[in-house]
Amino acid sequence: MEEIARVLLGGDVMLGRLVRERIRRLGPGYPLGAVAATMQRADLTVVNLECAITAHEGLWPGVAKAFYFGAPPEAVHALVGAEVDLVSLANNHTLDFGEEGLQETLRLLREHGILSAGAGMTLAEARAPVLIERKGLLFGMVAYCDHQEDFAASATGPGIAYLDLSDEKRALDQIRGDLDWMRKAGVDWPILSLHWGPNAVGHPSPQFVRLAHAAVESGCGILFGHSAHVFHGIEMYQDSPIIYSAGDLVDDYYVDPNSRNDYGLLIELEVSRYGVRRIDLHPVVIENCRVVPAVSEQRDEITRRMTTLCAEMGTTVRCEGDHVWIDARHDSPPVRDADTLRGGETVTGLSGGPVFR
Numbered sequence: 001m002e003e004i005a006r007v008l009l010g011g012d013v014m015l016g017r018l019v020r021e022r023i024r025r026l027g028p029g030y031p032l033g034a035v036a037a038t039m040q041r042a043d044l045t046v047v048n049l050e051c052a053i054t055a056h057e058g059l060w061p062g063v064a065k066a067f068y069f070g071a072p073p074e075a076v077h078a079l080v081g082a083e084v085d086l087v088s089l090a091n092n093h094t095l096d097f098g099e100e101g102l103q104e105t106l107r108l109l110r111e112h113g114i115l116s117a118g119a120g121m122t123l124a125e126a127r128a129p130v131l132i133e134r135k136g137l138l139f140g141m142v143a144y145c146d147h148q149e150d151f152a153a154s155a156t157g158p159g160i161a162y163l164d165l166s167d168e169k170r171a172l173d174q175i176r177g178d179l180d181w182m183r184k185a186g187v188d189w190p191i192l193s194l195h196w197g198p199n200a201v202g203h204p205s206p207q208f209v210r211l212a213h214a215a216v217e218s219g220c221g222i223l224f225g226h227s228a229h230v231f232h233g234i235e236m237y238q239d240s241p242i243i244y245s246a247g248d249l250v251d252d253y254y255v256d257p258n259s260r261n262d263y264g265l266l267i268e269l270e271v272s273r274y275g276v277r278r279i280d281l282h283p284v285v286i287e288n289c290r291v292v293p294a295v296s297e298q299r300d301e302i303t304r305r306m307t308t309l310c311a312e313m314g315t316t317v318r319c320e321g322d323h324v325w326i327d328a329r330h331d332s333p334p335v336r337d338a339d340t341l342r343g344g345e346t347v348t349g350l351s352g353g354p355v356f357r
Contacts, residue, residue, distance in 0.1 A: 008042035011246035015071035018252035028077035090118025090143035118143025143193035233309030
C-alpha cells in the first residue's frame with residue numbers, strides 16, 4: 001500500500017514586538033490559534049521562525065540594524081499548540097539577541113520536541129541536515145540564508161548557515177553536497193529551506209529560478225523559500241514543487257496596500273514515495289498580530305493572486321467552493337529515489353547525528 005504523508009509549509013513566523021505583547025496579554029495561543037487545527041492535521045508542519053525566543057535582552061553586537069525581533073520564552077507554546085514539528089532558523093533575525101538568545105531558542109525548541117535546521121553553536125551544527133520520519137517516509141531538511149553575513153556561523157562560533165549567492169558556483173556546490181548526503185542517507189524527501197532575496201518583491205529573480213532548477217536537478221524534493229514577506233507562485237519543475245516565497249504567516253508589520261503583505265497561504269503537500277500528488281492552498285490573513293483563515297473578498301483576492309502567479313510559471317490552480325489546490329499527480333518515481341532506511345534507523349549527519357521523532 002502506498003504511504004501518503006501531508007506536509008504543511010507556513011512562511012515567516014515573527015513572534016516579537018507587538019506580537020510579543022499580545023502573547024503576554026492574551027497567551028501564546030493567540031498568534032496561531034485560529035489556524036492551529038489546519039496545522040495540526042498535517043503529518044509534518046514546517047515554518048520559518050524569524051525571531052529569537054528568549055528572555056535575554058542584550059542585542060547582537062555586530063552590524064546595527066533597524067529591527068530586532070525577540071519573543072518571550074512562553075512564545076514557544078505558540079509553536080507547540082499548532083504542532084509545529086520543524087523550524088528553519090537560517091534567517092536574519094535568529095541572532096538578534098546574541099549568542100545567549102540563540103542558545104535559549106535552541107534549548108526551548110529542543111525541550112518542547114521541535115526540531116530546527118539552519119543555526120547552531122558551530123557551523124557544523126548550523127549546516128547539519130535534520131531527519132524526521134512520517135508515515136513511513138523519511139524527510140530531511142537543510143536551511144540557508146543569503147543575508148546577513150555577520151550572522152554566519154564559524155567552525156567554532158555560533159550563527160546561521162550563510163549562503164553567499166554572489167558566488168553562485170560555490171553556493172550550488174554547497175547545496176549539492178547536502179542533497180547528496182541526504183540521498184545517501186536514504187531520505188525520500190529532501191527539503192531545501194532558503195531565506196533569500198529582498199523584501200516586497202513579487203516574483204523570483206532569474207538567478208533564483210536558475211538556482212532553484214539546479215537544486216531540483218541535484219535531488220531537491222521540495223524547495224521551501226521565504227523572506228520576501230509576500231507569496232510567489234509555485235512552480236512544478238521535474239515533478240518537484242518550488243515555493244520561491246511562502247510569504248509571512250504571522251507578524252506585526254505595516255501593511256502595504258499594493259503588495260498586501262498581510263495576505264498569505266498555508267501550503268499543504270500530499271506526498272508519497274513516488275512524488276507530489278496534490279498541493280492544497282489555504283488562504284490566510286494577518287490581522288491584529290494573529291493569522292486567521294481568509295474569508296469572502298479577502299479569500300477571493302488571495303486565490304486570484306495565487307492563480308495568476310502560478311499560471312505565469314505554468315502551474316494550474318483549481319478552485320471548487322472553498323477548496324483551492326494544485327493537482328500534481330504522476331505515476332513514475334522521482335529521480336532522487338534511493339535505498340531508504342527502515343524502522344527509524346539512525347544515520348550519522350554532518351553534526352554527528354540527526355534527531356528522529
